[in-house]
Amino acid sequence: MSEMKILFCASEAAPFAKTGGLADVAGSLPESLHKLGCDVRIFMPLYRSVRDNLPSLHPVARNMIIPIGTHDYHIHLWESRTLSGTPVYFLEKDEFYDRSYLYGSPLRGDYEDNAERFIALSMGARQLCDSIGWYPSIFHLHDWQTALAAAYFQMNWRYDPKFGRSGTVFTIHNIAYQGVFPAGFFSLTNLPPSTWSLQGIEFWGQCNFMKAGLVYSDFITTVSPRYAREITTKDFGFGLEGILEERKDSLRGILNGIDVNTWDPQTDSFLPHRFSKDDLSGKKVCKEALCSRMGLENSCELPLIGMIGRLATQKGFDLLEKILPDLMKLPVNLVILGTGDTAIEEKIRDMEKLYANHLKLITRYDEEMAHLIEAGADIFLMPSRYEPCGLNQMYSLRYGTIPVVHATGGLDNSVLDVMVYPDTGTGFKFYDYEPDAFLDSVKSALDLFKEVRKWVEIQRRAMIEDFSWDKSASQYIEVYEKVLASKKGFGTRPGPKPGPIGGLV
């Protein structure tokens, strides 16, 4: 295979900036693709937190102009590298990204100029290529924040011979977040009027950025095979199911991997004691440490259940709320780590007061605590209503912390149900999104937990599952190859002639 050049365009990438799973993917997948021989580079905004924490930033270009609507904005480009040497390019535009949060503040919600901020990022991908004289074979775009680049590419960039054989891949990390703005915002994109249509980015009279990725990219991927099927249905497609159904031949689900170096119980520096499938004694030390941190030391012999995730309805907190009174009657402790919706937080806080000796909620973003919970808990809950992929269930499996999950999206693809496959299962699943089904599944896990030998067998099976990125990375390469194979013969593809699009995009 000749060296493939891939530009990852994403609004967040670990370790530089992270609010969720997208950052994990955009941070880890490039490293695995690099190992497989690709020249991969990452392009993202220069947020305040990135600038403050990254001492070695090198200037790439200054004062380039990006036209948003009728305004010309000056941007600057910077370069740094990941620890393994992958180039990362940052887009600077002071008032756009030099802020305390990535997308909005907890008090005031989404930033009002998010459309402009991410139009700039999408357009900036092209400016970057011209600045560094490096032209990718594939623009790999992620979520609505960079989806417009697929439209710019289709309408304009591809007519430049430098991009003649290039293509676009768009990855959906969560279709619930689409970047929908009032119709008036369309003029900010400087896309040709033809793109304002049912077959373009118009969506019930509004401007839908994610739709650009779905309509104009050469290939669409999402983060698990089951979610790829689910999003073509009304229940999970959030209004975009029709387009996805139309494009189902160019849609593939590829299960996310996890960063197996950061999440390794044998080397995890956050843990008071490390452990492996062959010697689980360190896991007990982690449990004791977690109990003592949470004030549960007097009941540490009870099964300890953990839960980590955004406090959002997606994550199944409504089910949890309904089963909590019954769950708390059982002899268990439950530790929850999460930030997000204050209404959800308040409800759990009320329950915490009622069951103060057995229920603990921590509402902060705390990487160390996340590792300690994954290591110290016996059982992990992920009752998500829907879950494109989910990472925590895979971390749990790797740490011998047996997951109880709703059989949806990536949860269904990554956990094998012990109740169905007693000799090979790695966790517990419930199939109907109902409180009773969830509670029954937790009870099955608690019953089996008492059978120590069987439990340890499940733990060992879970801990040897391979969730490294290597498997998924080769599937992405298959997708890239497919796209590039379709590009033979530049200029023969049907499509509109390049529009003026603000002159520069």
Ligand code: ADP
């Ligand atoms: P999503 O992207 O929907 O939020 P994922 O399970 O795909 O959910 O990824 C969430 C990531 O964020 C995981 O790496 C998880 O450990 C981490 N995380 C979520 N909330 C917290 C928190 N309060 N503290 C530490 N890590 C968190």
